[in-house]
Amino acid sequence: MKLQKLKKLIKESNNIVFFGGAGVSTESGIPDFRSAQGIHNSDSGFGYSPEEILSYSFFTKHPDIFYKFYKDKIIHRDAKPNPAHQTLAKLEQQGKLKAVITQNVDALHQKAGSKNVLELHGSIYRNHCLKCDKYHSLDYIIKARATPECQSCQGIIKPDVTLYEESLNMDIIEKAITYISKADMLIVGGTSLTVYPAAHLIEYYQGNKLVVINKHHTQYDWKAFLCINKGIGDVFKKVLDS
Missing domain, CATH: 3.40.50.1220 (TPP-binding domain)
Structure with missing residues (x-):
């Protein structure tokens, strides 16, 4: 009916x-955030809560940990x-x-x-250097072994995804x-x-x-x-x- x-x-x-x-x-196949099996209720594996890791202040202080978590939990490029x-x-x-x-x-x-x-x-497919604003692809982010750095100025690249503490x-x-x-x-x-x-x-x-x-x-x-x-x-x- x-x-x-x-x-x-x-x-x-x-x-x-x-x-x-x-x-x-x-x-x-992409997990949500707040259900019992969601990202926020999972163990990040880094000693910080997922919500803390996905904050702007954490990204600026610990970009290496942020990107390990981000690549594992947020990027699902093969999803249909x-x-x-x-x-x-x-x-x-x-x-x-x-x-x-x-x-x-x-x-x-x-x-x-x-x-x-x-x-x-925002979108995982858009990424910009915080220093010179140069665009970088998702492939570039995935292939980076550590914190992705700009090819032009070596600045840190941030995904164009709204993090906690951002407007x-x-x-x-x-x-x-x-x-x-x-x-x-x-x-x-x-x-x-x-x-x-x-x-x-x-x-x-x-x-x-x-x-x-x-x-x-x-x-x-x-x-x-x-x-x-x-x-x-x-x-x-x-x-x-x-």
């Missing part, structure tokens, strides 16, 4: 925006898009979906074919607010909606077709027109196959 409602809402809508979190990529990514790309191709707003840094939406993707927390890109935030505020349908999927300020963005939605798809309940379920407590990949696979 709920799946039929979702299909009907999508069919009737022409300005859909999707807001997603880590749960969108878990079905591609799942039905959630594929369905969203298809909806964009149909002209229904106007934007994907994601908290993920894996670029799986782009790999699936989505064009208009707003990456709130989000305000240009991306403003674009996300614009898309959400104009949407006739907002689909929120694979996120617990507990990470701020990103989670606050759905407050800008002014329509009456808010759909929340997540394995567990969220604090915004009461606002939703439709809640589906299942994995988003499973749900969207049925939408894609219909």
Whole structure:
């Protein structure tokens, strides 16, 4: 019944925006952060908590440890898009979906074919020297045996991934607010909606077709027109196959 409602809402809508979190990529084999098996609840192996390692201050003090953890836990270059990514790309191709707003840094939406993707927390595929701002590829980061250094100035390279203690890109935030505020349908999927300020963005939605798809309940379920407590990949696979 709920799946039929979702299909009907999508069919009737022409300005859909999707807001997603880590749960969108878990079905591609990428671990989330806050579940029992998530990164934050794992042993870093370095005597520091994962949250501490993924902070900007730790990166500046111990870039060697940061990169060992980052390469092992955050980079998943071989991960493939799942039905959630594929369905969203298809909806964009149909002209229904106007934007994907994601908290993920894996670029799986782009790999699936989505064009208009707003990456709130950056991307593992972009890396810049902190000294001269020169761009370096993900391959360059992976191949570096120790802390990656700039080829031009030997400065330390930082991934364009938002770490703890860093602010989000305000240009991306403003674009996300614009898309959400104009949407006739907002689909929120694979996120617990507990990470701020990103989670606050759905407050800008002014329509009456808010759909929340997540394995567990969220604090915004009461606002939703439709809640589906299942994995988003499973749900969207049925939408894609219909």
